[in-house]
Amino acid sequence: MADDRFGGESGDRAQSGDRAQSGDRAESLLRALAAVPVPPALEAEISARVRSAPPPRRTPVRAGRAFLALAAVIAVAVGAIALNGGALPVQPAPSGTAQPTDLAVGPSGAPSPAASPSAGVSPASSPNATPASTPGASPVAPGPIAAGPALLLAGTSLRAEPAAASTTVRVARKGAVVYVLEGSVTNAEGTWRLVQWDGDVSGWRVDGFVGWVDEDRLAANAEHHVPSCPAVPTLLDLTALTAGERLTCYGSAPITLSPVVPVRLHYGGPTSVWLAPDQQGDPFTSIPAFVSEGDPARVLPMYQWLTVTGHFDPGAILGCDTSAPADEPDIDYLKCREEFLVGPTEPAEAPDTVAHGSWRTTARAPIHGSSDSAAVWTGKEMLVLTSGAAPRSAAYDPVADRWRVLPPSGLGGRYAPASVWTGEAWFIWGGNIDGAELDDGAVYDPRRDRWRPVADAPIGALSAAAVWADDRVLVLTVDGQLALYSPPDDTWTRLPDAPVTRGWTQLFWMGQEAVALSWGEAVAEPVRMATFDPVAETWSSLLDTPLSAANSSAGVALGGRIYIANDVYNQIDDEGRWSNGVYDAATREWQPFRQTCGSSAGPIVATSDRLITDRWLLDPIVEACLALPRALERANSGETTREGPAVVWTGTELILWSGGTGGDGVPPPNDGAIFRPGP
Amino acid sequence: MKRLHVVQAQAGDVDAFESLVRQHTPAVYRVCFSLVGADLASDMTQEAFVAAWRSLDRLGDPARFGAWIYRIAVNCCRTSLRRAPRIRDISLDLNARERARAVPTSARFEPQVELRATLMPALARLSFDHRTVLALHYAADLPIRDVARVLDIPEGTAKSRLNAALSQVRLALEEPDRG
Numbered sequence: 014m015a016d017d018r019f020g021g022e023s024g025d026r027a028q029s030g031d032r033a034q035s036g037d038r039a040e041s042l043l044r045a046l047a048a049v050p051v052p053p054a055l056e057a058e059i060s061a062r063v064r065s066a067p068p069p070r071r072t073p074v075r076a077g078r079a080f081l082a083l084a085a086v087i088a089v090a091v092g093a094i095a096l097n098g099g100a101l102p103v104q105p106a107p108s109g110t111a112q113p114t115d116l117a118v119g120p121s122g123a124p125s126p127a128a129s130p131s132a133g134v135s136p137a138s139s140p141n142a143t144p145a146s147t148p149g150a151s152p153v154a155p156g157p158i159a160a161g162p163a164l165l166l167a168g169t170s171l172r173a174e175p176a177a178a179s180t181t182v183r184v185a186r187k188g189a190v191v192y193v194l195e196g197s198v199t200n201a202e203g204t205w206r207l208v209q210w211d212g213d214v215s216g217w218r219v220d221g222f223v224g225w226v227d228e229d230r231l232a233a234n235a236e237h238h239v240p241s242c243p244a245v246p247t248l249l250d251l252t253a254l255t256a257g258e259r260l261t262c263y264g265s266a267p268i269t270l271s272p273v274v275p276v277r278l279h280y281g282g283p284t285s286v287w288l289a290p291d292q293q294g295d296p297f298t299s300i301p302a303f304v305s306e307g308d309p310a311r312v313l314p315m316y317q318w319l320t321v322t323g324h325f326d327p328g329a330i331l332g333c334d335t336s337a338p339a340d341e342p343d344i345d346y347l348k349c350r351e352e353f354l355v356g357p358t359e360p361a362e363a364p365d366t367v368a369h370g371s372w373r374t375t376a377r378a379p380i381h382g383s384s385d386s387a388a389v390w391t392g393k394e395m396l397v398l399t400s401g402a403a404p405r406s407a408a409y410d411p412v413a414d415r416w417r418v419l420p421p422s423g424l425g426g427r428y429a430p431a432s433v434w435t436g437e438a439w440f441i442w443g444g445n446i447d448g449a450e451l452d453d454g455a456v457y458d459p460r461r462d463r464w465r466p467v468a469d470a471p472i473g474a475l476s477a478a479a480v481w482a483d484d485r486v487l488v489l490t491v492d493g494q495l496a497l498y499s500p501p502d503d504t505w506t507r508l509p510d511a512p513v514t515r516g517w518t519q520l521f522w523m524g525q526e527a528v529a530l531s532w533g534e535a536v537a538e539p540v541r542m543a544t545f546d547p548v549a550e551t552w553s554s555l556l557d558t559p560l561s562a563a564n565s566s567a568g569v570a571l572g573g574r575i576y577i578a579n580d581v582y583n584q585i586d587d588e589g590r591w592s593n594g595v596y597d598a599a600t601r602e603w604q605p606f607r608q609t610c611g612s613s614a615g616p617i618v619a620t621s622d623r624l625i626t627d628r629w630l631l632d633p634i635v636e637a638c639l640a641l642p643r644a645l646e647r648a649n650s651g652e653t654t655r656e657g658p659a660v661v662w663t664g665t666e667l668i669l670w671s672g673g674t675g676g677d678g679v680p681p682p683n684d685g686a687i688f689r690p691g692p
Numbered sequence: 693m694k695r696l697h698v699v700q701a702q703a704g705d706v707d708a709f710e711s712l713v714r715q716h717t718p719a720v721y722r723v724c725f726s727l728v729g730a731d732l733a734s735d736m737t738q739e740a741f742v743a744a745w746r747s748l749d750r751l752g753d754p755a756r757f758g759a760w761i762y763r764i765a766v767n768c769c770r771t772s773l774r775r776a777p778r779i780r781d782i783s784l785d786l787n788a789r790e791r792a793r794a795v796p797t798s799a800r801f802e803p804q805v806e807l808r809a810t811l812m813p814a815l816a817r818l819s820f821d822h823r824t825v826l827a828l829h830y831a832a833d834l835p836i837r838d839v840a841r842v843l844d845i846p847e848g849t850a851k852s853r854l855n856a857a858l859s860q861v862r863l864a865l866e867e868p869d870r871g
Binding site: 039043049052058059062063447 | 699706709710713714717718725726737741742745746754755807811813814816819826827829830832833858861865
């Protein structure tokens with residue numbers, strides 16, 4: 014665990030041994046990066062900001078199911094007192110494996126609230142667990158746990174080794190729920206327990222920690238926490254529990270889950286196979302699975318719908334070494350206990366939360382692949398313009414499955430131009446290349462198969478967003494310059510500047526007005542918005558939205574609303590700002606948007622009444638999400654990932670073209686895929 | 693001592709955190725410099741440390757602070773790029789290459805001049821993931837196994853990314869005008 018080699022400037026050149034010593038120019042230049050001078054005032058600036066920032070906060074929690082479960086846990090835990098008279102009710106399991114027991118750490122002598130009544134079965138693997146019995150606790154309402162300084166318990170140090178002189182891993186916080194992971198170890202300094210607080214060791218909750226605590230100290234500061242354990246848990250139920258709660262509830266009791274899908278997810282921990290509710294999976298809706306790589310009988314049919322029977326806490330089965338010395342806990346051992354050991358499987362029907370429909374590939378394009386290509390749908394063809402120094406453009410007809418190369422646009426290389434389909438032509442303007450912002454553009458007329466340049470714009474060369482506003486193109490630069498472009502006349506009209514904050518800006522046309530979302534340049538600032546009335550040619554004042562600028566800005570307008578859907582559920586940060594939200598142009602109000610689909614590598618596009626990405630199809634009104642079937646594997650890769658693909662909705666189908674494969678040196682293939690939703 | 697500073701900082705000791713800032717700022721800044729360029733590197737370094745300060749409670753093992761702060765910095769840089777035009781990934785001096793060509797030969801190979809004029813445009817062509825492994829390996833001077841730990845990827849993946857990234861940099865340096 015020790016990681017002191019990440020020691021700032023000290024480096025580790027001598028240890029690396031794996032750096033090529035070719036002495037070539039590339040490496041010589043790259044090594045010079047380690048000597049880049051640091052601005053002299055930087056440390057002082059950081060210190061000033063740190064001193065003006067709030068102190069370290071409590072462990073943040075996620076909104077949604079997991080949040081609700083944890084909120085209930087904390088409601089039980091906060092203010093708890095020791096009830097056990099110093100004796101920890103942790104008993105060895107029949108298998109000989111010490112069972113985890115949830116303990117709520119609280120200050121000795123503090124008032125004790127009530128335990129939440131268990132809605133399901135009693136914890137299976139903590140037979141001596143004693144629910145806290147003091148009545149009167151009120152449930153914690155959904156919402157963020159208030160941020161503030163942690164309440165530290167002097168002396169309740171969790172240590173790296175079972176010894177008082179060992180390094181302190183953490184001083185436990187009042188209200189923290191810890192899990193006893195290991196039986197006691199007695200040495201000259203006392204009796205010790207290995208506990209885990211928050212997180213898990215299976216991969217994605219990397220902020221959890223494991224440490225030893227003096228048993229007497231723990232007993233004096235803790236009481237039992239009884240999680241709610243559904244008697245017949247579904248995958249949804251299990252993902253609402255933390256890893257320790259799952260162990261507490263079910264121990265190694267058999268559980269049948271159906272339908273679930275084994276998927277591969279890599280979140281940094283040792284677990285790569287997860288049981289997911291769909292063919293995509295994410296750590297919020299999936300559980301880590303234990304599969305023996307070497308046993309063919311236990312190789313799971315990946316990405317197939319299955320009924321799976323298995324259990325947590327696999328103990329000595331298949332390589333989980335429960336005989337490991339108790340004072341030398343091994344992370345693999347802990348991992349094994351948290352993972353779901355997959356037993357018998359049977360094919361299962363896909364649930365009705367999976368979108369009907371199918372994928373097919375497109376013909377390979379006659380131009381090179383590219384990430385972040387500009388793309389529009391004309392009604393018959395998808396038009397794409399690749400990004401980069403040498404842009405190429407082509408048109409794809411999905412009915413004929415045929416590409417055609419467009420004539421040269423005359424545009425120089427560029428990234429991220431504004432791109433709009435006007436109903437008759439394709440408007441491309443601006444962008445940037447080699448650090449320079451561009452102020453030229455071109456219009457492509459598919460009927461004539463011809464490009465023409467756009468007249469000189471009355472706005473500066475800055476990155477811009479553009480929308481088709483009934484009969485004109487509305488172009489807004491990141492510093493708020495606004496202009497209308499009329500394609501038939503090839504003329505521009507300068508309009509009043511928008512009161513946006515400089516930084517990434519989005520523009521949405523809502524039918525009668527435009528909405529600019531200004532994401533600013535500082536993550537700490539809120540996302541702001543302003544509306545433009547094209548009749549009065551006036552902007553509203555700049556208003557704060559409830560959105561957090563810390564997120565990316567995946568958004569789309571549909572049916573008079575703007576949907577910002579960055580993440581699964583709606584994550585709420587310490588400032589109370591949301592990752593997701595929906596703006597209703599009629600009421601001019603923002604509401605939380607609890608999309609349950611998860612994130613997406615590609616942009617969100619609107620159908621006539623749904624939102625769709627490469628991963629999911631969402632009815633935003635009822636917030637009902639359907640997972641798309643697993644996409645087809647890429648042309649030059651076994652992966653399905655498409656980073657920054659060109660995406661259009663044709664009215665009946667979703668077309669994805671090119672995009673990165675995930676960053677392992679494979680250039681974006683010029684392949685495409687089409688998803689056609691079924692009935 | 694480093695771990696003690698982390699533990700003290702987790703308890704709210706801002707002086708202890710400043711010790712960590714002093715210790716890690718140079719490497720974190722250089723990683724950010726490699727990822728987002730000189731214009732944004734200071735801001736992203738600040739963002740990373742402020743985020744770390746506010747989230748110290750989420751750091752389970754104090755001994756992992758080093759890896760953690762790199763990871764936060766990388767995430768800050770990645771987030772900034774999502775909201776910025778792509779080429780400003782590596783914000784360059786305008787026409788830096790041309791300016792460098794005008795620099796007297798004796799000074800042209802001064803590292804900073806060549807870095808900004810030659811290496812940074814080459815890095816700008818790489819994917820963020822590839823730039824990240826280069827930044828951590830070269831700018832922060834981390835061995836591959838630690839790069840892998842920071843990024844939570846297998847060591848083999850880190851090696852393959854590094855090799856691929858190096859190849860692309862070499863190609864870009866050989867063909868500076870090919871995009």
